[in-house]
Amino acid sequence: MAFLFALFLTGLANAAALFLVASGLSLIFGVTRIVNFAHGSFYMLGAFIGVTLMELLPGAVGFWGAILLTGLAVGLIGALVEIVVLRRIYRAPELFQLVATFGVILVIQDLALMIWGAEDRLGPRAPGLRGVWRIFGEPVPKFDIVLIAITPVILLALWYLITRTRLGILVRAATQDREMVGALGVNQAWLFTGVFALGSALAGWGGALQLPKGGANLLMDFNIIGAVFVVVVIGGMGSLPGAFIAAVLISVLNAFGVAFLPESTLVLMFVVMAAVLILRPYGLLGREETAGEHGQVGAPETPIRPYGPRGVALTVALLVLLAALPAFAEPFLLTLVVDITVFALFAASLHFILGTGGMVSFGHAAFFGGGAYAAALLVYHSETPMELAFLCAPLAAGVLALGIGWFCIRLSGVYFAMLTLAFSQLVWSLAFQWRSVTRGDDGLINIWPADWLNAPMPYYYLTLALGVGGILTLRHIIHAPFGYALRAGRDSPRQAEAMGINVGRVQLVAFALAGAMAGLAGGLFVFSKGSVFPTELEITKSFDALIVVFLGGVKTLAGGVVGASFMTSVEHWLTRLEYWRLVLGLVIIAVVILMPEGIVGTLKRLAGRLRPSTEEAPR
Amino acid sequence: MTLLRRTVLATAAALALVPAAVLAQDAGKAPIRIGEINHFKRLAAFAEPYRKGIELAVSEINAGGGVLGRPLEFIFRDDQGDPAEAVRIAEELMTRDGAVMLTGSILSNVGLAISSFAAEKHYVYLASEPLADTLVWGSGNPYTFRLRTSTWVQAALLAEKAATTDAIRYATIAPNYAYGTEAVEAFKANLKRLKPEVEFVAEQWPPLFKIDAGAEVQALERAKPDAIYNVTFGTDLAKLVREGGDRGLFEGRDVYGLLTGEPEYFEPLGAEAPEGWVVTGYPWYDFAEGTPGGAFVAAYEEMFGETPKNGSNVGYLTGLSVAAAIERAGSTETEAIRAAFEDLDIPDTPVGPLHYRALDNQSTLGAFVGTTALNDEGDGVMVDWEYKDPTPYMPSDDEVRAMRPAE
Amino acid sequence: MTEILRADTLRKSYDGFLAVDGVSFSVREGELKALIGPNGAGKSTCFNMLTGQLKPSSGEVFLRGARITGKRPREIWRLGVGRTFQITGTYASMSVAENVQMALISHHRRLFGFGARAWKLYRAEALDLLRSVALDDQADRPCSVLAYGDLKRLELAIALSHRPRLLLMDEPTAGMAPSARIDMMQLVADVVRDQGLSVLFTEHDMDVVFAHAHHIMVLNRGKLIADGNAEAVRNDPRVQEVYLGGGTLFKEARDA
């Protein structure tokens, strides 16, 4: 009993930092609707700034003063980010801002490396709180008790701020209805800045407060962001009490997981999230989203049309050039084009459900990696001929997508996104932990193509044929009745249902189709690299695709493909620089600010300006 | 849209033009290029000292006339922690940048991806840093050589020490990924062989760099082990040491720490470094002046103004190994370099003679085993250490042959 | 005339608040029937229970004698019931014609077609339908640029595309200029006459209602208080009480 209680206390203590960071994210999302990937970066900044200040300020006053100041400093940095970057793009399609926050992550990573160096910092001890108290005979660190005591105080303070102050009233009003705040005569821009600063400050405090239990290092940003999103989603986006309950729930469950099922801790929280979302689609205390359908806010898309003669001619010219490439280009260029094509197909498959279907998936890598693994497992374990194994990649991924989609399509918006993420984490953990079959993170290696394809040129043509074929197929489907039905379900689900369209089924089929296409990309991938590792199933892989789709332009048909080509090329050239992450981050932020409709969308608009208005003519 | 297609075309065209620069140099004096792929950015704390070690080796080699009369040059590329990215970079290095062989990678999965790729394309790859033993054993291939001491041997060294004590009940804690499981299995196998009566009463598997140290310590404590075997490192180690220290986990217990004594992981602990642990590591501070090790440390401090880490040593040995192999090959042809690596002898290195076994392409780099203590300045150090030759601890030649796929 | 739709003591409660409270009525073949009542009376709620958007808390709905309570909107649509909404729900990213084509594609059960080009399908039929609501000259404009009144007419064209036998229209003329309202309802009346279909509609403009409706029902606070021809309803004291007493007689739609 004493052991269990002590374990419970450990969980409670861990919940403190998690709750602080999560409450900040929840606030920011509630008011500004920004899915802030960079939130973990503010947490990391909090840790580093906290360490630095604690080294400068002596004693207990210095320690607690440093924590206080850290929050203020990180809040200022957050305000700066909001003013310089995010404020310019609130009118962009919803969720577009997450691309900008991704750029911010990269910039902060390199700046932190420049300022604080590569070495981990051990956090200073809280003065007077070293050592343990004994509770029922079990040792409990004194600082843990302090954290346990602080957390409800923070919750109460936030609760007071939100329910009893003018700022809080505005925040609540904005959470429910953004336009209303404007009607109340409040400067919405400054409210958003203020909330973003407060949210960032909370993350900074979280980073500083955990110092005596850990320290500061350059991996903190990504290490916490998953847990923070899980907490916010389980609690219900925008709900502070929800975030509190979820932080406690996750932390305590994790502590018990460590003690009783040590290998479970990799995925425990994602299992909990999936279960909660399946039972309560809006989290424990969340409300149904009133915001518009995701990815579809802002000016509506113009009707789509296949390319005219000029577009077709250019596409054909590009394809001819690509087909002729082996004749004059060096071999490495072929590899690069293979990589770009594979990624473009992967991005196009995500774009298909995201753009045309309005379903934002945070877990699309499950199908890319799933396809790659399906083929690789067949080759590795049963020496299946490559051709057959290759065929299984899209099939297996499609079936997997059918299964996962069946659960997910009942949800919408961010909750849909997070459930896909949870499932992709489950798939990842399967590949990671089921070592007897998948070899864990040692991966499956020596997965090479059949002899007749195992050379740069044949494989190049295979990839070109299937990659371009896949992309064109998706494009064709977008123009086909099915694509229209999918778009109808996105534009107005109610109307679609009222004209005989089974929106859920259409979405499920689209999801499976996108999964199969991602699986095809995965199949091409695995035989071009010769190996596959769980990294291909990771969250970052899903986000890579998401980011290029937004970067290219959600509301355009070519967005995914163009974004993928742009990103792969730029990244490939930048990574040879010393501070490539800084440069890449700045490039992304610049693109986001200059091209809020994405690369294709903005170019299209500019091109439209040059020509006389063609609004009446079909395009 | 049309504009975009054009942009893509332009990009593609630009990509095609760049490598001309490589060809422009006079072949006679042109440097011999080595492609080095590593996780330089995200794991800068471990990769930077390694890179500096290489740079020191290269500057010394070139000062001494280079290799085959040509200067040696390493091209450093960041793998972003992504095996697929690493494979692409590997190809670019070999086919476009004129590299003659590949080195690097601290991440085992990246190392395995490059290794598989190297075997397929017939490139020589010196896996200098990866921890996964499968690189030279289960997944070994003729083109992959490995410098770093195998995890098996390091675990065996600790098991040998453990077998001499009275401890019967062991608990293990290791990061939940391939290296962690491999390290635990190796320790268990070696200890069971030496002392069959030991019991393993708890196995903890915190996710890498996401340890919940408080709960882990409670779980370990609950098993009431006589001794603990630790494989965690980096921030996980720091948290474990702190929570374990506060909660009295290590009191009256033997602790064995794989890699714990490497300065990369031990130095950040500062004055909180645990005392009395038996660890493998890199005690550069004890290398006497005038010994090869001492000379290396002095040169390193002179060049970079900081003390070396274990990675610095590995990086330095990487540079020496590559130079020796190419010198022995007498050419930069892949097959020649590959053949030269087999049974390659490098007589003078900071850790003594180094040999690459033809049997499994593994180097004979050994390991420093010692006990942790706090020195007079209050910093954690290894004391009573010795440098162990790995050969007696390796699996037998027959076992190795059985593990390696038919060559 | 036979009865096409019957509602039997429909009831809908939102957390204990009875938005619709025991409403029973029927619509006959070829009839143009109005459901009127002040804002918040429960008209839209009633409609949504008839066409499946909402599940009634209790009560039944019958279509040509067959029970359709609890069926989904798309199933009810396939049974030949058309529907327009108070807040229009067209597809903003499609052209005007494509909006109609979408309904035709669904009607012809080609939703899961992967081969054809959707905008080529049933275009002539769609243009015919658009012509019948005088929108054919705007067929290729993006739906998102249409004026509100034009959207309402587009909805009508969409609702007629699967040749329904019954049409439910929630405030078909809201937001239109008065002259356009008369035109719109004239259009509906013509369709009723030509195709012999039945229409149930809600409306706040009493000129429109009394000009076109064969029968009128009055809903107040969820309860049906009158059901009869124009004359009877106009003279019903309870109706006068609601409209005159409440001071909201013939009030313009607020939420257009």
Ligand SMILES: Nc1ncnc2c1ncn2[C@@H]1O[C@H](COP(=O)(O)OP(=O)(O)OP(=O)(O)O)[C@@H](O)[C@H]1O
């Ligand atoms: N989802 C809901 N939850 C709670 N109450 C609701 C809901 N929808 C409608 N109501 C309430 O039910 C009552 C009837 O609403 P309904 O929209 O059916 O009225 P209406 O007659 O169509 O009004 P209007 O003329 O304004 O369109 C109103 O008081 C409304 O506030």
Ligand SMILES: [Mg+2]
């Ligand atoms: Mg209404």
